[in-house]
Amino acid sequence: GAFVGALGVVGKIAIGLALNALTPKPKLLGANRGYQVNSKGSALDHQIIYGKMRVGGAIVYDGSTGTNNKFFHRIIAVAGHEVESFDQIYINDEVVTLDSSGNVTAPSKYVKTTTTRTRVEDSSGEKSWDVQSTTQYLVRFKLHNGSPTQVADADLVAESGQWTSEHKLSGIAYMYVRLQHDADAFPNGMPTITAEVKGKKVYNPATSTTAWSDNPALCLRDYLTSSYGIAEDAANIDDTLVIAAANVCDQTSTDAGTTRYTCNGAFTTASTPYDMINGMLTSMDGSLWYAQGSWRMKPAYWTAPVLDLNEDDLRSSVSVSTRHSRRNNFNTVKGTF
Secondary structure, eight states, X not given: OHHHHHHHHHHHHHHHHHHHHHSOOOOOTTGGGOOSSEEOOSSOOOEEEESEEEEOEEEEEEEEESGGGOEEEEEEEEESSOEEEEEEEEETTEEEEEOTTSBEEESGGGEEEEEEEEEEEOTTSOEEEEEEEEEEESEEEEEEOOOTTOOOOHHHHHXXXXXXTTOOOTTOEEEEEEEEOOTXXXXXXXXXXXXXXXXXXXXXXXXXXXXXXXXXXHHHHHHHXXXXXXXXXXXXXXXXXXXXXXXXXXXXXXXXXXXXXXXXXXXXXXXXXXXXXXXXXXXXXXXXXXXXXXXXXXXXXXXXXXXXXXXXXXXXXXXXXXXXXXXXXXXXXXXXX
């Protein structure tokens, strides 16, 4: 009886393991959409951006400086690769304007002007008011595109004793923002900071150059050859078909003047290659397959027919069977794997 009972437990464990292996794994929520807000964690996934996309990022540093912690410093990593540019910065869904030093000059609530009036007397004894105005910018941005050779942010190194010249974040595109405490400008506490970013630079086999592009075929080729994708050798990509696909994607519409297909989106490295390849293919309604040692792709587009099939091409006349005798009936067994 004990042996049978133990066998039953072992059997249940084996069945449970088998069912667990066969059950589809749940998709990570939001992994194929990137960071839409700012996320905090001890080990966050890198974000990948193709084309142009408004994104949040992973918070990799928080610190404060000044009397009574007057200034708050935050670094938000937006991509695990070099990006083309930061086109727009948002604070709580408002587009902000930056001056050449990175200070936010608009909206006006992020700029505080203090006026002081001092009574002065000149050499003749005549008295007058000396008026002095001081402008304080409550928010300052420093944007780093993620070059492999970029250096640590000089302002943060100078103002913080925790961030040093060794904190380069090489190959990481990030925003460094410094905020000055002000209850009127930030009534709800720390704001959400996002940016519209032109993402990764991709290789174009037609020109042998690497530059930013939202062409789906070039973005897909980049994913196939990247370490966070399937890390395929470039020699195993059919670049003749990539060039043909890229040309189709770049065709312009005579009505709108825009290209036929574009790829604009973000995802994290938590996404599986299967999900990401299928997602990127939807941007050109295309197909990807592996044949004769090479990855090949094709976007959706109309081509002129090369062959006409009609009744003359049938091997025999059409026959219709409307009923089977019971002797010719058969059972069907279908398995689910």
